[in-house]
Amino acid sequence: MSHYSGNIDDFGMDTISLAGPLEAKLKAVRQAGFTQIMLAAKDIVGHPEGMEAAVAAVRASGLRVTGFQVLRDFEGLSGHLHDYKMDIAKSMLDMCHALDCRLLLVCSSTSVHATGETAALVKDLRKLAMLAIPMNIKIAYEALSWGRVVNEFPQAWEIICEADMPNLGLGFDSYHVFATGTSLDELDILDPDKIFLVQLADFMWTEIKSVEERIATARHFRVFPGEGVHSEALATLVTRLHGLGYRGDYSFEVFNDDYLQMPLPSVAERAWRSALWLGEDVLRRSVPLPNQMRLKR
């Protein structure tokens, strides 16, 4: 590899930032220098040669799978809706397991059919985590900024604490935190060992006025950290997470319609610049860190 390889193995890309078939995405991410990738269910089920071929491609790439996304509108349902969602959850867990992936991302429910009662949300997340235990999968619960009941990470954290399952933790997405303007001081309530994934993204405008704009921005106009107007806040966030003791993965959760019209190596190169900025300049890792040997998990 020609470019400088920094000490940034804990940063990874997400397939949702790239156009094209799975194999092309895996190749571009690998060639840019990354060692891990976040996968979405559609990468696997949408493979023209079927799920097994997709799993084989992921294995052959040598990339570690950061996590698998995303189970939506899961918690708080009852009756046949609950049973239906349990089937979906099991299917997601099966795919996650087939990929040897150890993390399933679940985002907070937007459904008007779901209850907001904490006890019900806790019960469902406990059940999901229990299903994941025999497969050695962790569940990362993320507060979607347009979630109907849970839309800020302290609320998600409260439910995680109440559920009190060893394999249930927090999925933290910087976009949603900035979109809702949640104070970073709230980070201090978190146990770093229970933050299972941090997703990072920047965006181009300083303020988001409505929920509709929040959704549109999240789905179409995110950029890599350092490319938008929230660089300083992202630097602060990563520094504070590091100070808190977080040593898990950072994944670039960048939905961007323009990037889906660009050659894959160009997009991956942008992501790589972003990782270098965060790893080298923000976290100042000039020498290899001690205890950075990572077990495959």
Place this chain on the structure above:
Amino acid sequence: MSTATQASAADREAIPEVANPLGMDGIEFIEYTTSKPQALGQVLEMMGFRPVARHRSREVMLYRQGGMNVIVNAHIPTMPDGAAPTDKPVIAAVALRVRDAAEAYRRALDRGAWAVPSRVEVMELNIPAIHGVGKSRIYFVDRYETFSIYDVDFVPIPTVEPNPPAVAGLHFFGVVQYIGNDRTEDWTEFYRELFGFTDLPDDQRFGILPKGRILRSPCPAASRFYLQLIEPEASVLDVEGDEALQRVGLGSPDVLASVAELGKRGVEFVESRGVHTEDRGALTRTWMGSVSFELVHNER
């Protein structure tokens, strides 16, 4: 204490969940799968088990001594399901005695257990099961007092004593489960939530192999058994895929007497710097590449 006082105490306190939610009452049977059932049968007979019955429709044998039932399953499934027997025997299932099997099964599914689809033949019992560690299963059995599940699915072997006594008071003491790195809390929660197991403090250990975490079943003392969860040594990387039920622990009121008795039958015990026979326990050699038994001092 008068009844009236007890009633008022219950009114005033948050009474925790029932300690034994399933009415669990010990292990009904342990099942091995192997493609070499005769060889495993020889090992079991050396350990004091006797073949007592044969399955009606499959290549499955029931071995027994005292209150312990061991099933040896060499049946090759019609459809490949990843659990076809291999040369090396595998502990494929543990069956738990419970108050109400259907209720226990429903409760487990409601809390996030994976159901095992049953494949019963005509006139056979449908024993509900959930997935356990690796490819193993956990069965729920509630017919063990007035008549047994073996009366339905098995045919007794003629002229054989159906209830051979246990050698030197042996009984099921527990099962050792190997788990992946950092998996102790996960599996502790699994057994606590689904079955009501509790973990013992680190200074409370049995036998001669004290590693890992011990979980105590909520069964009454007469049928109580334990699970031992063992993570890989800290220096071993990348073995976490290998999670499985590793060996069966047998309780003995007098380990040295049991060792002597089993020794006469040809059983060899491990004698090394780390592991050797003593009052507290003993470990047999490993047969067929995977089968060993641990003896643990336990009065019952």
